[in-house]
């Protein structure tokens with residue numbers, strides 16, 4: 751179920767929402783002036799390199815894609831820049847600091863959570879890990895691995911969006 755399908759009534763005036771309006775964007779209420787935008791939420795992920803050209807991967811502890819490989823990152827909070835949110839997520843998940851973030855590519859993603867599938871725009875960056883030896887699995891992370899990008903098999907990767915970003919990364923190396 752997509753977020754728009756949860757809105758059976760206008761959240762401002764209560765007018766029922768026509769069921770056929772799933773693809774209308776923004777959703778415009780027929781009973782009041784409300785226009786509600788169902789745009790993707792924003793997430794950011796980082797390919798963090800050590801001095802040997804390896805990138806830091808996390809093994810996800812939670813669904814979706816528990817047990818699969820991903821990169822540190824997560825959803826951007828209200829009021830944060832993508833860079834601020836990404837530095838926060840890197841600290842929370844693997845406990846390290848990172849150098850200057852360089853934008854790599856953005857890829858659309860679908861994130862199923864609690865029976866709702868959320869559209870997400872993933873922003874991928876590259877950066878150098880400042881203290882790579884301190885990296886350790888923390889929040890929602892089963893384990894960490896340092897791998898050369900060419901040694902990461904597509905089937906091990908958690909999301910299609912990350913597979914696409916990995917292909918873009920390999921194209922820059």
Ligand SMILES: [Zn+2]
Pocket residue numbers: 760761762763764765779780781782783784
């Ligand atoms: Zn309304």
